[in-house]
Amino acid sequence: MFDDFIWRALLGGIGVAVVAGPLGCFVVWRRMAYFGDALAHGALLGVALGFALDMNLNASTLLAFVVFTLALASLQAQRRLATDTLLGILSHAALALGLVTISFMERLRVDLMGYLFGDILAVTRTDLLWIYGGGVLILAVMVLLWSRLVSITVHEELARAEGLPVGTLRLVLMLLIALVIVAAMKIIGILLITALLIIPAAAARTFARSPEQMAVLASALGALAVLGGLGASLRWDTPSGPSVVVCAAVLFALTLAAESGWRRLRHAT
């Protein structure tokens, strides 16, 4: 049944959304939305390099992320410019460099729109292997380190005083975010991946009373957005990434409305 591209797209999309849920919570809690966005832009350079050097695109993208993160760390160490400025420079430079590199490859037909906005038809069995292999790895690491990751998010100084290796844990979190971006790139597209990380998490915040509840709820809402978005994409032939993100945004708006309704109800009684 995996021959059917619809099933591949759905399986891939839901796999990505489930993994993105808990990671997206950390992106929201730690205010890393801009970091995720910048990293995703850097992915295009990775894709371009992969084509130019004829290597596996996922591997070349991970390579680009490593270079990106190292460049960011060394620029941050100079303390000349604020981190958001540095991220802005690196992210757009990488995106532009990726676009320029791709434009040189005249003989190759690169589906640029597919990489930027996601392509439902492009999900192969190998992609599913990457998504589920990477997804299981990411979730396993998160379960293992969960309370430590929450601790450094609550207060880094306190966590440090309690003996947690704050720097290492922070690095692990960045790596996991990089991995999920690679996994989601094909389906959601480079420009919209951050949305799949933060919108379901933000929507889940309204109803959660513990970090775990918020993570599980974010996964569920993300999966729902993928279902709705891919359904719409098939029905009306819209690009898959934007359709999923629109669906997530609608879900977010609904949770906002539900929250204010709930509040009014509580005040009325």
Add this chain to the structure above:
Amino acid sequence: MSTLPLNPPPHAPRIPLAQGERLVEARGLTVRAGRRELLSSVDMAVHASEIVTLIGPNGAGKTTLVRALLGILRPSDGEIWRRPGLRIGYLPQRMHVEPTLPLTVHRFLTLAYAADGDAVRAALAEVGAERLEHQLLSELSGGEFQRVLMARALVRNPELLILDEPVQGVDVSGQLDLYDLIAHIRDAHGCGVLLISHDLHLVMSATDRVVCLNQHVCCHGHPESVLRDPAYLNLFGPRAASGLAVYTHARGHDHAHHGRPPHAPDS
């Protein structure tokens, strides 16, 4: 990572504290950042059952000293001695928890230290916050949050409490209550307390010893003697000493009704 300074194994045998036993000591502690000296050869110690207040103007290196005592920061020179297996309860300065992170008070208290429900409720009861156990941190007021932080430091049954400006954002009567609470905790647990403050007025009656810091130790000793010390007056100006007279006078009254700032003009 190499060492876990504040996390001795949960069920490690505890050697009971002797009255007045030395808990932590800095010897010739120097911390440099680049060429600047943040602390220069500081000597100080905290013992069991005593409350030591560390005062100094902004930028005097108070928090740097605390971080060195906690083992977060490596000294450039000199050394830190800690009682083997010392349990420290730490309350950092200006603690802020991201409101999007849904965390109940109970969860917050058990996050880093696997305490059972009874221990959590006992710690909350001690600071008068037992009814907050199942509230989210984002729903607490400033004073409530400060009490919860105190309970978090208490839940691990600390031998040394380090409180970095614990009364920030709390009104004056709330501050007096908190200082009474700290004194009560010291009496009940026999633990040592290191209190960081930028002024001496309100904290004074709850203090056994004062260390006045401005990169180096300017003066130290009993609160009254520090107040008359020329180094203290030089650092804080003569008004700092006169403000206290008003306060010690008002201290005889009930805090809840007369706990206004020592400089309040309407008395």
